[in-house]
Amino acid sequence: MAGKATSFDIAQLAGVSQPTVSRALRGSPTVSEQTRLRIEAIAKQLNYKVDKNASNLRLQETRTLALLFFEEPSPDDTGINPFFLSMLGSLTRTCAQRGYDLLISFQQLSANWHVDYEDSRKADGIILLGYGDYELYRAKLEQLVEQGTHFVRWGFAQEGQPGTTIGCDNFRGGIDAARHLLQHGRRHIAFLGDASSHYPEFQDRYRGLCEAQGGEGIIANPKLQIDALNAQEAGYAAAMQLIDSKETFDSIFAASDTIAIGAMRALRERGFDIPADVAIIGFDDIPAASLTHPPLTTIQQDYRLAGEILVDGVLKQIRNEQAPTAVLPAKLIVRKSCGAH
Amino acid sequence: MAGKATSFDIAQLAGVSQPTVSRALRGSPTVSEQTRLRIEAIAKQLNYKVDKNASNLRLQETRTLALLFFEEPSPDDTGINPFFLSMLGSLTRTCAQRGYDLLISFQQLSANWHVDYEDSRKADGIILLGYGDYELYRAKLEQLVEQGTHFVRWGFAQEGQPGTTIGCDNFRGGIDAARHLLQHGRRHIAFLGDASSHYPEFQDRYRGLCEAQGGEGIIANPKLQIDALNAQEAGYAAAMQLIDSKETFDSIFAASDTIAIGAMRALRERGFDIPADVAIIGFDDIPAASLTHPPLTTIQQDYRLAGEILVDGVLKQIRNEQAPTAVLPAKLIVRKSCGAH
DNA sequence: CAGAAACCCACATACGTATTCAAAATATGT
DNA sequence: ACATATTTTGAATACGTATGTGGGTTTCTG
Numbered sequence: 001m002a003g004k005a006t007s008f009d010i011a012q013l014a015g016v017s018q019p020t021v022s023r024a025l026r027g028s029p030t031v032s033e034q035t036r037l038r039i040e041a042i043a044k045q046l047n048y049k050v051d052k053n054a055s056n057l058r059l060q061e062t063r064t065l066a067l068l069f070f071e072e073p074s075p076d077d078t079g080i081n082p083f084f085l086s087m088l089g090s091l092t093r094t095c096a097q098r099g100y101d102l103l104i105s106f107q108q109l110s111a112n113w114h115v116d117y118e119d120s121r122k123a124d125g126i127i128l129l130g131y132g133d134y135e136l137y138r139a140k141l142e143q144l145v146e147q148g149t150h151f152v153r154w155g156f157a158q159e160g161q162p163g164t165t166i167g168c169d170n171f172r173g174g175i176d177a178a179r180h181l182l183q184h185g186r187r188h189i190a191f192l193g194d195a196s197s198h199y200p201e202f203q204d205r206y207r208g209l210c211e212a213q214g215g216e217g218i219i220a221n222p223k224l225q226i227d228a229l230n231a232q233e234a235g236y237a238a239a240m241q242l243i244d245s246k247e248t249f250d251s252i253f254a255a256s257d258t259i260a261i262g263a264m265r266a267l268r269e270r271g272f273d274i275p276a277d278v279a280i281i282g283f284d285d286i287p288a289a290s291l292t293h294p295p296l297t298t299i300q301q302d303y304r305l306a307g308e309i310l311v312d313g314v315l316k317q318i319r320n321e322q323a324p325t326a327v328l329p330a331k332l333i334v335r336k337s338c339g340a341h
Numbered sequence: 342m343a344g345k346a347t348s349f350d351i352a353q354l355a356g357v358s359q360p361t362v363s364r365a366l367r368g369s370p371t372v373s374e375q376t377r378l379r380i381e382a383i384a385k386q387l388n389y390k391v392d393k394n395a396s397n398l399r400l401q402e403t404r405t406l407a408l409l410f411f412e413e414p415s416p417d418d419t420g421i422n423p424f425f426l427s428m429l430g431s432l433t434r435t436c437a438q439r440g441y442d443l444l445i446s447f448q449q450l451s452a453n454w455h456v457d458y459e460d461s462r463k464a465d466g467i468i469l470l471g472y473g474d475y476e477l478y479r480a481k482l483e484q485l486v487e488q489g490t491h492f493v494r495w496g497f498a499q500e501g502q503p504g505t506t507i508g509c510d511n512f513r514g515g516i517d518a519a520r521h522l523l524q525h526g527r528r529h530i531a532f533l534g535d536a537s538s539h540y541p542e543f544q545d546r547y548r549g550l551c552e553a554q555g556g557e558g559i560i561a562n563p564k565l566q567i568d569a570l571n572a573q574e575a576g577y578a579a580a581m582q583l584i585d586s587k588e589t590f591d592s593i594f595a596a597s598d599t600i601a602i603g604a605m606r607a608l609r610e611r612g613f614d615i616p617a618d619v620a621i622i623g624f625d626d627i628p629a630a631s632l633t634h635p636p637l638t639t640i641q642q643d644y645r646l647a648g649e650i651l652v653d654g655v656l657k658q659i660r661n662e663q664a665p666t667a668v669l670p671a672k673l674i675v676r677k678s679c680g681a682h
Numbered sequence: 683c684a685g686a687a688a689c690c691c692a693c694a695t696a697c698g699t700a701t702t703c704a705a706a707a708t709a710t711g712t
Numbered sequence: 713a714c715a716t717a718t719t720t721t722g723a724a725t726a727c728g729t730a731t732g733t734g735g736g737t738t739t740c741t742g
Binding site for chain 1: 345388390391392393394395397398403405410421423426427429430433434437442443444445446447457460461462463488602628629632633634
């Protein structure tokens with residue numbers, strides 16, 4: 001037999017018509033038990049697999065989700081945020097459980113991905129992952145909504161946003177992080193991370209910090225907030241800038257673990273003891289957080305749950321159900337970088 | 342207009358036939374400049390995208406590669422080997438550069454993935470990634486070859502294997518690791534990692550160790566080889582077993598960084614100083630290796646190059662070219678866990 | 683100005699599957 | 713035995729694209 005077997009080949013061997021083969025293999029009750037078994041046997045013997053392209057074309061669905069992954073600054077693969085990699089694992093598994101394939105694609109936020117995947121029928125829905133300038137994002141999200149694309153975004157969640165967004169409670173997480181530092185006697189908390197509205201996640205974490213400080217009657221010193229994108233190098237540079245500023249600080253709240261790890265390196269180089277001189281807390285709980293010296297206290301995002309909710313959210317949209325924007329809890333993970341125990 | 346635009350819709354608006362639209366958009370020279378521009382304008386305006394399913398069906402190709410990812414023991418996502426995650430980044434990018442999509446799927450080695458992806462025409466070729474019992478593997482690889490499936494495997498590379506395999510030079514890497522330890526005066530080198538033929542990568546690394554020791558007239562003590570799968574917990578347990586065995590050892594060659602990290606934890610708990618009491622070297626150079634305390638000296642596998650070669654290997658097969666089995670160099674990365682400097 | 687060449691384009695068709703509709707085969711009831 | 717209900721199958725068709733083939737028009741050449 002030349003090439004792969006088709007349903008026609010099976011039909012011929014079974015002495016039935018092609019439609020009967022199709023029906024038999026999809027388990028239609030209108031085909032008799034006897035012929036179904038015969039057809040199944042032949043299909044198995046020929047190693048027959050339904051041609052997904054033909055099937056998708058006919059059914060007008062792909063049973064595939066597309067994962068679009070954004071990275072803002074560095075186009076090299078060293079910089080993939082470990083938290084997103086963890087999420088990727090969860091997404092993949094959830095998709096598999098739900099019987100969907102996952103198409104993965106790295107994108108520049110600036111590219112015109114927003115018209116690509118579902119329109120070209122490569123996928124039934126889209127999951128968007130990645131930090132990035134929200135202003136750049138917003139217009140494209142609106143276009144997606146307008147086009148009726150099924151999509152769910154991970155990130156900053158807020159009422160009135162276009163589409164469905166799943167995010168963690170960054171504000172609450174910020175409060176918890178700050179309280180932990182405050183409880184250990186720190187009063188001069190620096191924040192490393194962009195606090196502009198372009199990075200709403202980081203901004204919310206910072207707002208949580210300010211809120212918690214306010215509860216203790218502390219007014220946040222704006223000079224202790226230093227912009228940093230989500231990368232070790234940025235954390236290192238920001239910490240250096242902080243040290244050189246000569247402002248008084250006894251602790252650091254890093255907007256992400258990656259930033260925290262870079263900052264720890266800077267602190268160590270400048271001879272600060274962690275946590276005696278400077279306590280530090282991160283955000284995300286990436287796998288590496290438990291390996292730093294000292295192990296990094298941080299705020300954990302539940303990537304496992306997040307992955308499930310994201311996938312199920314898109315699937316709901318595909319079934320034309322509502323998929324509400326949701327906020328997941330964040331959880332303090334106490335290790336040793338803040339002087340606990 | 343109901344639903345997505347098709348080439349017929351464009352044809353009607355442009356006052357031409359559907360085939361002309363198809364040809365125009367594919368840049369066929371048989372369609373006049375003038376009409377091509379007209380068609381392109383309309384297509385853009387309607388946000389038209391070629392339906393991939395229909396296109397694939399017609400062309401009998403998908404321009405998609407499938408990445409099958411195996412994990413042997415733990416079916417939870419905490420255990421994804423960071424090295425493979427790095428590789429994933431490289432694979433994704435290379436695919437994108439080559440104009441291919443990447444379908445990703447986690448599999449159990451035992452499942453019957455070997456008849457699924459290309460047969461169902463979800464992908465033009467397959468990349469296999471993951472450690473695992475090679476014996477389980479082999480039969481399925483042979484079946485893939487027999488079916489004429491286009492695939493490339495990452496792992497243990499050796500002549501006479503079914504299909505194309507890309508791997509790093511584990512033997513050479515093992516020698517380099519051992520020499521580094523020997524050069525720093527270590528004479529009792531323990532090896533943590535399964536050295537059975539079921540895990541040929543680890544076995545080769547162990548063989549390299551023995552070879553290097555032989556060059557110095559040292560006969561390897563088999564009691565210093567302790568089985569460990571590729572996980573932190575396994576590394577921890579193996580190191581504990583080593584310590585409790587009361588055998589003399591002054592250094593550890595861990596078959597992977599993950600194992601090394603687990604072993605370092607065990608050593609620290611039992612009060613060993615690294616590297617003064619015990620030097621330790623890993624394998625892979627995962628991102629976390631530079632974060633351990635002390636930073637882990639290790640053997641680097643070039644995941645970036647590996648990803649490119651894997652993708653290009655499959656693409657060659659798809660074009661019916663030879664894709665030779667290849668061995669990539671491994672590189673010693675000196676940090677501080679062996680007492681260098 | 684006739685004939686040839688060059689250029690555009692439309693018609694028909696194939697890719698492999700899934701479903702609608704109608705027909706054939708079988709079973710059921712009187 | 714005949715009509716009717718029921719089960720099982722086949723013929724026709726659509727999904728949207730890409731391409732081989734041939735027809736019509738224009739331009740060029742002698």
